Amino acid sequence: MxxxxxxxxxxxxxxxxxxxxxxxxxxxxxxxxxxxxxxxxxxxxxxxxxxxxxxxxxxxxxxxxxxxxxxxQPQGHTARYEARVGDNHHHVVCRQCGKLADVDCAVGGAPCLHASNDHGFSIDEAEVIYWGTCPGCQAANA
Amino acid sequence: MxxxxxxxxxxxxxxxxxxxxxxxxxxxxxxxxxxxxxxxxxxxxxxxxxxxxxxxxxxxxxxxxxxxxxxxQPQGHTARYEARVGDNHHHVVCRQCGKLADVDCAVGGAPCLHASNDHGFSIDEAEVIYWGTCPGCQAANA
DNA sequence: GAACTTATCTTGACTGATTCAAAATAAGCA
DNA sequence: TGCTTATTTTGAATCAGTCAAGATAAGTTC
Missing domain, CATH: 1.10.10.10 (Winged helix-like DNA-binding domain superfamily/Winged helix DNA-binding domain)
Structure with a gap:
């Protein structure tokens, strides 16, 4: 689109x-x-x-x-944008350089969408952000 | 502590x-x-x-x-802090008033921690934020 | 195709959370 | 008790993002 x-x-x-x-x-x-x-x-x-x-x-x-x-908008970073929408994918962020990559969640279609105790909240979206180190920074660290 | x-x-x-x-x-x-x-x-x-x-x-x-x-630090909000750490819980944020509540993920101990394709990233944390509407705002909307 | 209405854009100032830097203070050691 | 230096205070600065007023151009109507 x-x-x-x-x-x-x-x-x-x-x-x-x-x-x-x-x-x-x-x-x-x-x-x-x-x-x-x-x-x-x-x-x-x-x-x-x-x-x-x-x-x-x-x-x-x-x-x-x-x-x-x-x-x-991961913590400590300015807003980023992507045109890939509607397919329930998540992101990995490199703690060192801030690099961002797409990730399809392993659990399946709508992972973590149902909280065990939602305190009466009506939940419509689960946003997942993985934190780690990108290949480049791993190499630089070694 | x-x-x-x-x-x-x-x-x-x-x-x-x-x-x-x-x-x-x-x-x-x-x-x-x-x-x-x-x-x-x-x-x-x-x-x-x-x-x-x-x-x-x-x-x-x-x-x-x-x-x-x-x-x-949910999108569009300033940083918040909590002293409850180390128990792998997540948060729900109200889209309307920004209210925040604790949520224990239904999936279990370490949900969504393993990405299907991590692009070579070494992942150490999965951060989950649920978005929805809090009871108060639901009532106000009705 | 020209005129018109108004959504959108440009310009430039402004905000508010957070950070930086230098001098003053007080923790903890001798 | 005095000394060293990590912390704090003070006050200015930064930066992403927002606000507002006038200028422009998209789309509609004639």
């Missing part, structure tokens, strides 16, 4: 205007998985140098709300 | 000085589970009005590093 046509479709379905900044932002997120906002701004400006950071922030928030992209 | 004696023990074991701000901070965290930094600063100042916010930040970071307290 990240082709030009797909983007327009998503936006129009939500009664949102199809604008150059929005198209550029969504393309950038698709092209740079797990990129932070600054990276996305840079990527967008390669093709559209005049797009403001505010437009990027607005677009990212809009797409996140529409469920087209997903925001990830 | 949050008694006065316990605190001293922990600090001394780490070759750290036992100071009033540190003791006050750890007590405050124990007394106010899931409190954010500002709440902790206020709590500390009830007994020790002259403690600086910087000392609180430093102490919180130190205790987090020592593993005596745990930092939780």
């Amino acid at each position: 990240t082709s030009q046509a797909g983007i327009e479709q998503v936006l129009k379905a939500a009664s949102m205007r199809v604008t150059q900044p929005r198209v550029a932002v969504l393309s950038a997120v698709a092209a740079h998985p797990h990129a932070d906002t600054e990276t996305i701004i840079s990527a967008v400006r390669e093709d559209h140098p005049n797009v403001s950071h505010q437009a990027v922030y607005d677009s990212l928030r809009l797409f996140t709300k529409l469920g087209v992209i997903r925001q990830i | 949050t008694s006065q004696a316990g605190i001293e023990q922990v600090l001394k074991a780490a070759s750290m000085r036992v100071t009033q701000p540190r003791v006050a901070v750890l007590s405050a965290v124990a007394a106010h589970p899931h409190a954010d930094t500002e709440t902790i600063i206020s709590a500390v100042r009830e007994d020790h009005p002259n403690v600086s916010h910087q000392a609180v930040y430093d102490s919180l970071r130190l205790f987090t590093k020592l593993g005596v307290i745990r930092q939780i």
Whole structure:
């Protein structure tokens, strides 16, 4: 759903205007998985140098709300975005360099979705973040 | 491990000085589970009005590093702290009011700890955050 | 295709949590 | 009791992200 046509479709379905900044932002997120906002701004400006950071922030928030992209924000890091959504995957974060990778949970479809004692909360999502060390940093440590 | 004696023990074991701000901070965290930094600063100042916010930040970071307290930082919220550590429990966050509650994962001891494809990462922790609506907000919505 | 309405963007200032740095203080040792 | 230096205080600085007002352009209507 990240082709030009797909983007327009998503936006129009939500009664949102199809604008150059929005198209550029969504393309950038698709092209740079797990990129932070600054990276996305840079990527967008390669093709559209005049797009403001505010437009990027607005677009990212809009797409996140529409469920087209997903925001990830591990402790101590700025927000990252990815266009891979709706497949219940999680992430590993490297404690040393902050590198992020996708992980399909071993347990199956919807792991950990049911808490044993939910204190009356109505739970709609389980977010899992794995912490560890990436191959690069492991090598550097050795 | 949050008694006065316990605190001293922990600090001394780490070759750290036992100071009033540190003791006050750890007590405050124990007394106010899931409190954010500002709440902790206020709590500390009830007994020790002259403690600086910087000392609180430093102490919180130190205790987090020592593993005596745990930092939780859900998306869109400031850091929270709790003194309950080492028992592999998780948290539910209310999307509306940000309220936070403890949750013991249903799956068992170490749920979701083994990723199916870890991309060569060496994983040491799985952090789970449940998102939903708290009883209070559910009532308010109805 | 031109005019119009208003959502969206640009610009620039601002916020608020957290961090940095230098001088003052007080823990714990001798 | 005095000394050394880890901690704390004080006050400024940073940084991601947000707010607000006017300018622009997407999409609709004629």
